[in-house]
Amino acid sequence: MAWNLSGTYLESCNCDVVCPCTTSGLTAPADQERCRLTLAFHVERGEVDGVDVSDRTVVVFADTPRVMADGGWQVALYVDGSADDSQADALGRVFSGQAGGPMAALAPLIGEVLGVERVPIGYRDEGRRHAVRVADAIDIEIEDQVAPQFGEDGPVMRLTGMFHPANSTLTVARSTRARGRDVHGRSWDFTGRNGHAAPFSWSA
Numbered sequence: 059m060a061w062n063l064s065g066t067y068l069e070s071c072n073c074d075v076v077c078p079c080t081t082s083g084l085t086a087p088a089d090q091e092r093c094r095l096t097l098a099f100h101v102e103r104g105e106v107d108g109v110d111v112s113d114r115t116v117v118v119f120a121d122t123p124r125v126m127a128d129g130g131w132q133v134a135l136y137v138d139g140s141a142d143d144s145q146a147d148a149l150g151r152v153f154s155g156q157a158g159g160p161m162a163a164l165a166p167l168i169g170e171v172l173g174v175e176r177v178p179i180g181y182r183d184e185g186r187r188h189a190v191r192v193a194d195a196i197d198i199e200i201e202d203q204v205a206p207q208f209g210e211d212g213p214v215m216r217l218t219g220m221f222h223p224a225n226s227t228l229t230v231a232r233s234t235r236a237r238g239r240d241v242h243g244r245s246w247d248f249t250g251r252n253g254h255a256a257p258f259s260w261s262a
Contacts, residue, residue, distance in 0.1 A: 061107060061262055062104060062260065063261075064101070064103050067255060068254070070198045070251070071096070072090050072093065075230065081220070084127040085126075090124070091124055094244070096238075098116075098179075099117075099118075111145050111148055114140065114145060115190070116149050117136040131167050133168050133170070133172060134242055135175070136176075137153075137174070138178075139178040178193050179192050183255075186201055186214060187200070187202075188202075188231075188255045195239055195241050200254075201253075202255060215229065216229055217229075217230060225257060225258055231252075231253035232253055235249055236251060
């Protein structure tokens with residue numbers, strides 16, 4: 059099966075800015091007792107085994123041990139409700155790691171799949187602000203950070219050389235809103251905590 063996807067990505071988690079998981083290749087302890095993170099991918103252009111999946115969004119929620127490399131992740135997958143059956147199946151195979159590619163590298167760390175749902179997802183990528191809303195369950199907005207010495211129009215701070223499925227370069231961001239309600243029994247408010255954004259381009 060051949061496929062390619064490109065688009066933009068955002069991440070929000072409950073660590074402080076910047077999260078030690080990201081900067082250690084998942085080997086340093088998170089700032090909290092467990093790491094809870096949301097990864098959102100908006101596919102601007104994509105095809106999976108002949109199926110056009112452009113303009114669709116997939117969101118991954120994970121609840122992991124404090125050291126993410128220990129494995130045993132609990133993961134839920136949300137697929138854009140506007141996707142038809144063939145698109146949903148194609149995206150599910152890519153983002154679960156079944157079709158190879160970057161997500162396949164994370165698959166051995168998953169201990170439990172909490173669920174796979176097709177739900178309304180809204181995604182917005184506007185300059186330094188990036189947002190995603192997953193039905194009534196998850197509502198996140200992050201803002202890329204700029205050093206105050208450079209003023210509001212200064213360069214966005216970035217991390218480079220990262221081990222990360224989206225991109226080896228990520229923005230340093232902080233959530234302006236990061237809430238979850240009854241996400242497989244979990245509710246939270248991580249406003250003011252860590253975030254990242256980046257373009258992504260995958261193929262296999």
